Amino acid sequence: FVDELATRFQHVWRTFQISYTDFIRTTQPRHKRAVRRFIEQIRKHSPDAIYPSHYEGWYCVLRRPFIPKMSCAMASAPSVVGKCNGCASQHFTSD
Known part of the structure; x- marks a missing residue:
């Protein structure tokens, strides 16, 4: 793709x-x-400046964007962006 x-x-x-x-x-x-x-x-x-943190939210497996909560219902439609899965992960972040 x-x-x-x-x-x-x-x-x-x-x-x-x-x-x-x-x-x-x-x-x-x-x-x-x-x-x-x-x-x-x-x-x-x-x-x-970079430290471990925790993220919880929606992520589109097909196109790989992080999806705002309010867009999730629309984003879960396969014809829009593919499968929308909730996720939580530890990652590194900064302010």
């Missing part, structure tokens, strides 16, 4: 002669390395 969208975006940009210096996907190893370095720098210069 995302591979197809990335190709479409690149095609649209070429069509309208929009240039960019780089096109990076979050699945690329160089993106993952850059994120690691970024987080390491944050931890080095501001160690309390």
Whole structure:
């Protein structure tokens, strides 16, 4: 799904002669390395900026957005965004 969208975006940009210096996907190893370095720098210069937290809410498995509570009834319709599952997870956050 995302591979197809990335190709479409690149095609649209070429069509309208929009240039960019780089096109990076979050699945690329160089993106993952850059994120690691970024987080390491944050931890080095501001160690309390990122901390464990808890999230509870709705998440769309198909398109991967977090869904606001008021949108959940609509979002659970398969034709809109796929299956809507409630989730809770521990993750890292910042203010």
